[in-house]
Amino acid sequence: MLKKTMDCVGYSGGAMVGLGAATAVTAAAATYYLATRAEPMVTAVDLNNQSVILKDGSRCSHFVKDGKQMQSLYDDVRTTYDCFQRGLRVSNDGPCLGARTGPSKEYEWLSYRQVYDRAIAFGSGLLDLGLKASNDEFLGFYSMNRIEYVVAEQASIMFSMVSVPLYDTLGTTACSFIINQIGITHVVCDKVSKAKTLLDSVETTPSLKCIILIEEVTDELKELAAAAKIDIEEFSVVESKGKANQREPKPPVPTDLATICYTSGTTGDPKGVMLSHQNLISNMSAVAYTALKGVTVTPQDVHLSYLPMAHVFERGMQIVAFMHGAQIGFSRGDVKLLTEDLQALKPTIFITVPRLLNRIYDKILSSVQGSKLKSTLLNMALHAKTNEVKRGVVRRDSIWDQLVFKKVQQTVGGRVKIIITGSAPLGGKVLDFVRAAFGCLVLEGYGQTEAAAGITFNVPGETEAGHVGCPLPCNLVKVVDVPEMDYYATDGKGEICAKGDNVFVGYYKNPEKTAETKDDDGWLHTGDIGEWLPNGALRIIDRKKNIFKLAQGEYVAAEKIENVYMRSEFVAQAFVEGDSLKPYLMGVMVPDIEVVPAWAEKEGLPTKMDELCTCQKLKDVILQDIISVGKSMGLKSFEQVKDIHLHSEPFSMDNNLLTPTFKNKRPNLRKFFKPHITELYEKHEATS
Template sequence: MSDWLSFLSSQSTLIGLGTVAAATAYYVASRPTPFQSLVDLDNQSIELPGPERARISKFCPGGKLVATLYDDVKTQYDVFCRGRRISGDSPCLGWRPDAQSDFEWITYNEANERATNLGSGLVSKFNCTTDSKTFIGIYAQNKPEWVITEMAVLSYRMVLVPLYDTLGPDASGYIINQAEISTVVCDAAKVPLLFDVTKRCPQLKVIVKIGDVTEEEKTRASELDLTIISMTDLEAEGAANRHDHVPPLPSDLSTICYTSGTTGDPKGVMLTHANFIADTAGAFMQLQPDNELNKDDVHLSYLPLAHAFERIIQCGLFCGGARIGFFQGDIKLLMNDLQTLKPTVFPSVPRLLNRVYDKVIAGVSKSFVKKTLFQMAIRSKENDIKRGIIRNDSIWDKIVFKKVQATLGGRIRLVLSGSAPLSSKVMSFLRCSLGCHVLEGYGQTESTAGSTLTLLGSSDVGQVGPPLACNKIKLVDVPELDYFAQNGQGEVCFWGHNVFKGYYKNPEKTKEALDEDGWLHSGDIGEWHSNGSLRIIDRKKHIFKLAQGEYLAPEKIEQAYNLSPLVAQTFIYGESLQAYIVAVIVPDEEVFTSFAAEKGWKGTFAEICASEEAKKAVLDDIVLLGKKNGLKGFEQAKAVYLHPRPFSIEDNLITPSMKVKRPVMKQFFKAEIAAMYAAVGNA
């Protein structure tokens, strides 16, 4: 990540009045035009009459929720067809053979041909029925074949069921059994795992391998009473036995997207074609005609396609006829992929964006000159943004932010953040440094990924925008946490065309999530801002009570502590027998190592983490940050344990969507938690 900081190395002589004068002269000469929003940014949503105090988007025509954007696009199959009409012989799906190569592409027409052949092969060779009761599994990393499989499945009215790359054999076997999946398309690396789960999954009969099938794999498959075939061979089978497409209905299931959850077995979220189309339409309306996704857009796909967020992004891109390139599969090579592809749209998650911010700030802080120049640039760009001016051609972009923009390819016009809260500081930094629209969405898999989205041109931070035009939102009282809807606070609930149909074969969990009136209860605590946008302020779930009776939401505290450049990850723990909380902190190794060197601390990273002086330094830093972010005294940690290894999916400490598995964490750090409480009690 040190490449993020190289842009600062040659700028030390530009401080002073000369820089300010040049910036002012350039600004006056270029005369930027403020962005004009179609919605009053001081009045972003409409409160409906009635006791529920529900709100809807100002983009809702006639006050009615939207279900579609185009008359001829009512299913995901229609989305692919529209993209093909727009960009038939233009690039659709791209990949890189290696880090030294450019992207290679197939066109929309070629992708459609391959999908038709694959779907025909499934029907002709394996007798897959063309109805919404046939479930096809996909167990692969993001790549063109993933999308081709999805296109094939949806073109013949089947249902796609992704298996997470990180769920592991137990969860994967559970999904295959519950969904009664007989056919799975998979990467070469997943073939051995599928062989292993076959003993527990007798209905699994066919493995379609992305790549050539080896003789050893044929032998092993035969021993397990399985058929294994390469995707290439199955496509050839389909080409020789073509079947007409069987388009799905809007009400048909499109996918069962299993969420890992923090406890128990995965839950299968049932999403229909109508869900995807409504959510895409709601987002498109907020992007406005001049900014919606189109045939000139380019996207690098690296966020897992097994999750709803990346799927809904691609739905919008295909609808506009855009091109999608796929990363090489190694997140360490992501910057190289970005600089090669030069995308125009960059969906991301706070975990990555926070690290960008942390590295830049850490580098800037090492030099008074760099820090001063950087702060001047940020202040100037913030003033622009408050006036509605979104630009990447100011003098500050040329002398300070140019290489930051170039690191992402130099053509980004839209950044979308989702899956977790993005801090105000990081949001402001991205808007200034990238000089483009940076939007934050909020929702969950059960609402087809998105339910709100910040408005184009908004300079507000700390908010997630108004409701999308496809759903309405209300807040429900949570008296145990002192949140009441009459005060504009409460549990966030969604109702609309993007709300899922329930959890597959799990009526109990469905009843917990969906009430009798069809409202989806999120478990998040929201607050309506005076401008009609939503702010997420707390979490109803995962709250705990301290000995003195105070309730705490650990996510809120963790979010505050994670703002520290010294901190990479945080786990907050408390219990009703104790009057205070403790924290397990994973330091940011690069920043923390530099910090330790400045302090003169000796030893390995693990040895420094174990030292009392390091613990005290981190505790002082996070408590100070907590105060700045409004944490009350009882919400502040009294002790920390510095863990030298990141919380990982492999250790079963976090979910694939990076949520903390609190019961597992509690057990994993049982000894360290006990030691922290003992140390504070004896102090």
Template sequence: CLYIFCFLNLSTNTLLGMGAFTAVTAYWFATRPKALKPPCDLRMQSVELPGGEFARRGAVLNGGPLLSHFYEDAKTMYECFHRGLRESKNGPCLGSRKPKQPYEWLSYSEVIERAEHLGSAFLHKGHSKDRDPYIGIFSQNRPEWTISELACYTYSLISVPLYDTLGTEAIGYILEKACISTVVCDVPEKAKLLLDCVSGRQHTVKTLILIENFDADLVSRAQQCGIDIVSLKDTEVNKPRIPPQPDDLAIICFTSGTTGNPKGAMLTHRNVVSNSSAFIYPSCPIGPQDVHISYLPLAHMFERVVQGLILVHGARIGYFQGDIRTLMDDLMTLKPTVFPVVPRLLNRMFDKANSPLKRRILEFAFRRKENEMKSGIMRRDSVWDKIIFKKVQASVGGHVRMMLTGAAPISATVLTFLRAALGCQFYEGYGQTECTAGSTTTLPGDWTAGHVGAPLPCNDIKLVDVAEMNYYATKGEGEVCVRGPNVFKGYLKDPEKTKEALDEDGWVHTGDIGRWLPNGTLQIVDRKKHIFKLAQGEYIAPEKIENIYIRSEAVAQTFVHGDSLQACLVAIIVPDPDFLPGWAKKRGIEGSYEELCKNKVKTDLPSAFSSLPHFSESCMHWCIWV
């Protein structure tokens, strides 16, 4: 009663003030940032399996079996696409654009129709599941790439991606190894490269299907090699579909490797579907409203798995124009919500944002957001986002809510900063082609860096002893081995290499050295058999040196080589095409990227550099003694 009496005697202004305070407090509680609910206890993200092999399984499975598929109606890549058709209600599927133009979209049903036309043409050329099943795809990322792949899946054929960085010798080897008779090419230049590969030698290629227009000279040259050239527009036949089974081969993905000929990893529909399904979490759902930008090479499995994840949910894929220099313009136009990246691009973003003039302000804002991240909160609507990080977020379109990085190591400093600056769910994965793409990933809610996450739900991981390097599984260290539905079936027509990579129990040996952290996540710490002695007896780990040089904004690629009979190393450095011309111009050196790399301006180089780089006349790289 006393409380009621006191309350009734308060002035109107006081009561209004108390009401306003209560309303503001209630609004804050209702709208305050909340931590993302993780799929498991982040303090123990993997559990050891019984059996004494020190194998571990992702805790997200909660003791259940490994994941081979997420949806009952999507067990093959063919079924995944048709599920996307239903989920999107025949919404937009694949988009492309011309310079300074908006994106134009093909619907799911239009993509399926075009894939059936092309796949029927493959059958007309004599291809079938049991006879001549391999179809080459030699193209830049574009809708026709995905249409060609779906054409293969629709008729139980097998796609074999080709890419020009392999070089003519390796491409010729792949054509011969897989006995490829039909190749889909995007532009005449690639068709000419293929003709160079087969000219003057025995080959199996019979047909080149070109996406872009071509001239009579190309047709004449192809005929001299016994090859027909036809236009993709002319493949307008239709035959009944022949859908694949989960254990049918889907892709032969040739890995470039560092020595010898490329190896063709044989991947089934089950491999690809299980790997894509392993990235599906209820806490970060994907739906028809999502947009993915495709610019990472479709010839590599990272991009293919991401696309599988997008298409099964009926979302959209927009392709970049084909020039990495216009990627930012494509991002601004497309405004993607899903954005896979590689460390090289992240390093550029970090270097641009972290300029000396902005460093103090950025550091202050970053620390504020980092504190939220440690509590599991990831957002882009804080005061720091609106004042400091708005430009960084706008540079990737302003709508990105999910990012995934892999393919190479990423600095913990760079990853943590960009997680804070971009304010989106940002995952780091680890894997290789032999595991389809990924074998681990960081989990929703775990925004710490310095590890590659827990085993994916589609595979187990164990570490095995590497005694010569003093790594032992009993100490939670050793070579990373992976087993599960995502592990490949072996290398095409290469039983010896298959036996080296895949043991009798189905474990693929990655050659990477890992360490289990206390929270059940994996840290990659070394590379097996990738150390050697120089002539003076000094041990060298070349990959560690490469990772230092690659952090320079001037460097696009680097390769460090050594010989135990020599006292020094040699590094081949590929200059960054965006950085080099500007760097040279500031120093009064004129010339295009090609001219600079070919050493046409060697005499104009400052004398301080004359003893360091030696520019090669035959290829675009610098050779540096380390």
């Protein structure tokens, strides 16, 4: 009977079972539940009082000891160098880095000692190439996540160098800007194609002298490099030469720079966020300390590295793993193969972003559509498990886990004990689903690169969705007035600010932007609008500037995109809107009153604007044209709208959609067009 029912709710199909099966399963589940009723976990903090209000109105974590924000979790870990050394010791030289190689596609591992030895050899090889063991030396990284990336980064750390990631989504112009601004001479690169990209831009990167290629160097690449007067070195050769002439490490001190991590620069050139070892260690110590209130992290734990190492979120999680001697396995870099990698590695720690969890949620719901029995059983299971979650019960051994959720859990390997999600908000329904279906601790955090990743974090055992938890013990958090948006700290609403050892040093060679973001008292002004809830947790409610995040974590500047789209001959005015729970944008276009009627007359269409705005042909033409204009003006794919609504009446001061300076009155436009934007999103969700 149970076998048939499990087949029925399997997400790949299966034989239908009569509705009597659902009744039988309900009775069996009730009996099993009473016999195996689990006790709720004891939370380290009262969930109705999650933060401490200080005299100045700022807030701190209940985990803060003696009024001092956390600097490190362990006395012997003050830098990322110390972090790896601790992992080497507590792991007893256990598995460190793994990748899927060879015909079997099983994960093969390097031990902590092997990684350390390779890193010291590669670092010595860098010195042979002319780099200095100095905190004034910068090493570029242009690679997907892989073992050699970590080896090279650990090498740079051992000799007090500063790592500077480059990544594809920035585009070639931004990569050239970074190389030039810092004066990078050497870049570690994984693929021949990326090396060619760097060589193609060599005229705009005069500081670049050498590309260290992880792949085998081809004859064609040698010729291109010679023509560009750039040295090409193979990673393995640098490592071998360094091994033959090994040097003593020159470890960093906590105040030394560890990395310069560039933000996307949606309103101009990307900004280089300077993060010290102290910034990274204080933040990741606070994250680990908070998470450890709900789970343990040991050398037996495994983390899948698939989020880009160019982002501080993934690199921070690697710091946590190294700190505890845990294991890191790398995905193959193809999102289509991610499920296979998860099932092969079977991680116990899963660091992810809302976009992936949203896909899993959508896939599960769509798999039961069309079957009343499957939908009924899924709803029953969700109801039962959600009630347990609300009681603080975290488990995956209930009858519902066996009958309904086991396959969901197997999609991430079946062993995950903690999921941490960040970089963008996760919808309440999806968060509730993930907590119920995966049967593990699910924590959501909020932060930004300038805070070395996290600012607030859920308390383990949190049962409510819709907020991002309380301050991490490494920083204070407050909200400040934003009068132009009617947000006031006295109402518990305002711009979120953070202060602590995790707050960045500044933007590289950009004191003006640094002063705008970090005030004289050391407070980081995030640009996000938050609200303190009665339980002491923080909720994100708005964005101070016309910049917002999409679900995949990318920032977009609406005004910049609108100005680009208005270059289309068909568009007089544009309004671009996004939803931080969605991976794409929608738009409202006001057609040009002179161009569009003339076009319509040639096409044999009505020339009245209100009639034309209901015409699908015009909508298709305008959408195609603005996308084309966007491409020609350098908009990235995530900055382009997915669909548009046509509006016949121009925005004006009379209809309260424009400011006196003829700028879009965004709050009013958002409210006015909300039904149309919602309809566009619903339309595409229904067809996805």
